[in-house]
Amino acid sequence: MNEWCRKKPLEWQEYVNKEVKVNAAEQEYEGWVFTVDPVSANIVLVNLKDGGKASVMAVMGHAVEAVEVLREGDSSMADQLTSLFMPAGAQSYSREELENRKSCLRDWLEKNRIPFTEQGAQQETLCVAGVLTVNPPYGPEDCSSSNEIILSRVQHLIQSNPGCQQDQ
Amino acid sequence: MKTPVCVLRLPRGPDGTSRGFDPSSARYQALCTPTISASGPVDCVDLRSEQRARSFLRERYLRSLIAMVKRNVKFTMYEKVKVDAVFAGSDIDILNFQVEDLETPLGVQKEALIRCPDVISYSFEIDSSL
Numbered sequence: 001m002n003e004w005c006r007k008k009p010l011e012w013q014e015y016v017n018k019e020v021k022v023n024a025a026e027q028e029y030e031g032w033v034f035t036v037d038p039v040s041a042n043i044v045l046v047n048l049k050d051g052g053k054a055s056v057m058a059v060m061g062h063a064v065e066a067v068e069v070l071r072e073g074d075s076s077m078a079d080q081l082t083s084l085f086m087p088a089g090a091q092s093y094s095r096e097e098l099e100n101r102k103s104c105l106r107d108w109l110e111k112n113r114i115p116f117t118e119q120g121a122q123q124e125t126l127c128v129a130g131v132l133t134v135n136p137p138y139g140p141e142d143c144s145s146s147n148e149i150i151l152s153r154v155q156h157l158i159q160s161n162p163g164c165q166q167d168q
Numbered sequence: 169m170k171t172p173v174c175v176l177r178l179p180r181g182p183d184g185t186s187r188g189f190d191p192s193s194a195r196y197q198a199l200c201t202p203t204i205s206a207s208g209p210v211d212c213v214d215l216r217s218e219q220r221a222r223s224f225l226r227e228r229y230l231r232s233l234i235a236m237v238k239r240n241v242k243f244t245m246y247e248k249v250k251v252d253a254v255f256a257g258s259d260i261d262i263l264n265f266q267v268e269d270l271e272t273p274l275g276v277q278k279e280a281l282i283r284c285p286d287v288i289s290y291s292f293e294i295d296s297s298l
Contacts, residue, residue, distance in 0.1 A: 084296050
């Protein structure tokens with residue numbers, strides 16, 4: 001294992017959103033660090049191009065000889081990198097919209113006699129029957145649980161919500 | 169339209185057939201190192217922030233793999249080998265990449281497994297959604 005692979009996840013995280021130059025097997029790679037895989041130490045570098053394209057290069061962790069930081073990225077670079085890979089169509093809701101969606105879901109759960117509690121710093125998470133959590137924006141994809149059966153039942157339930165002021 | 173060549177069955181490597189428990193694998197090191205090495209006091213808070221960093225980084229990497237599926241990827245490997253293929257998937261430890269239509273000097277392999285320790289880097293193009 002080389003020195004790069006021996007680093008800890010917190011050290012690797014420091015490189016995210018920075019422009020770096022990586023030396024590997026007598027070649028040099030430059031780009032903005034999107035992520036470093038903690039399992040393989042692979043560095044994923046992105047170079048944004050004109051015309052709405054980006055070229056992505058990943059250097060395998062075992063091949064990395066040296067990593068040099070060239071530049072720090074600002075928050076707009078961070079957003080661009082994140083939006084490259086995160087699912088398309090990710091909407092952002094306002095506070096009131098989120099509140100409405102939460103009340104809508106709460107009413108629907110009560111109607112169906114499903115026990116739930118509200119948790120979190122701003123009471124933003126719904127904890128259903130103690131085993132499933134629903135995060136904003138309270139869609140079927142925002143449920144998480146370790147119990148597949150309950151997960152599937154609650155997802156169907158949310159999907160079959162006749163809806164309040166839905167912003168489809 | 170390239171005509172695929174028939175499948176070449178290469179002999180099994182020294183790893184044998186078992187998926188086994190490999191103490192020298194990166195995954196074992198990552199999961200068990202805190203309990204083995206005496207690299208300093210490992211307290212709850214450190215472990216929590218390390219795990220948070222680990223899941224942040226891993227999620228981003230998995231998303232980059234998802235974005236790579238069905239795209240043309242160039243692999244740069246040792247011994248000055250550069251090949252093109254269509255990425256199909258990876259295993260959990262990032263030890264093997266499954267690819268399709270691998271262009272080799274022998275012809276086009278319809279399906280192939282590329283060993284990650286043989287790879288130096290890989291690259292592909294993506295449309296930015298902005």
